[in-house]
Amino acid sequence: MKDSCSSVSKLLEKYFDHEVTEKERSLVEDHILDCETCQDGLSLMGRLREAIKNPIREAEEEESFPWVWEKIERGIRLQEKPNYWESFRSWVSISPLFKKKVWVPAMAAIAILILVTAPLLFKKTTSYSSPSVVEYVESQTYNVMVYESEKGKVTVIWLFEGPEKESPPS
């Protein structure tokens, strides 16, 4: 390696990539004329470049692309169909009502209304099945009637006065 190698080797890669100034180019070219080390360095980078580039070029030459376009076209068409959410969003964005801020309190009011009414609407109402009379006892003073629902959970005992005797027609 020559003494000037260290300074030129910094430029070697730039020279190889055609990124040097005119002055730098002549400096490198003067040097590499009789420097085998730098010549080898350049040659090595050249072989690397070919080894990177060639398989890619070969793969490209073997490829035909018309069917690729067909698939891309299909992909574009699929993406052009908006889904329901996008349709809703686009409707919201074009609706003049929703462009104004009035919908904010309106939506808040609806939400509160739903929150308030939901427990009432979904409250489990106890349905009593039609009771059936289990026992009926008549006496002179009181009548007793015992009701019981079909499921047997509710029992009602009804105590009431006996009906007044009708007075005979005069």
Added chain:
Amino acid sequence: MNSEEMDLISRCKQGDQDAFKEIFNQYQKKVYRIAYGVVRQREDALDIVQEVFIKLFRSIKNFKGKSNFYTYLYRMVMNTAIDHIRRSRYKIQTSSIDEDGGFQLSEEAVKRPDHILIHKELEERVRIAMEKLPPDQRAALIFREVEGLSYQEIAETMECSVGTVMSRLHYGRKRIQEFLKNYGKLEGGE
């Protein structure tokens, strides 16, 4: 960017598919080369080509024309290709790499040590070495060695400084050379 390309892009922004097909015809091979350079698998590279052009159709309205169109497109290709590798947890098909990371010549190569085979073996080694590089170094090398972009163009594409590009190229090349150090054919020529 020339006026013809600007016109094509402007038509694409309005949803003109014929104009978009023109763009596809102009750039399909370049996009394929970059994609193939990164993934080195035909099917994967073609998947990336499709994905990139569909993305491009959708996003071309965001292209403001402040940079060159090809740098915008190349950036999209490189990002998509790198994402593709990450997504598919790309496995290097290294049946020919031994436990120490060394390269084992195939039986056929040992029997036929001709020039073509030597070239092929070298290319295969470089491919493996490239796959070991960080994505930024690999991208810089593909832009430079395959597409022949200048340092400035690579910097625009990768959104970094020229100095960073030079550094990525330098360390990328150095790491490949180190990987190939034991491979005498590279050092000594053919």
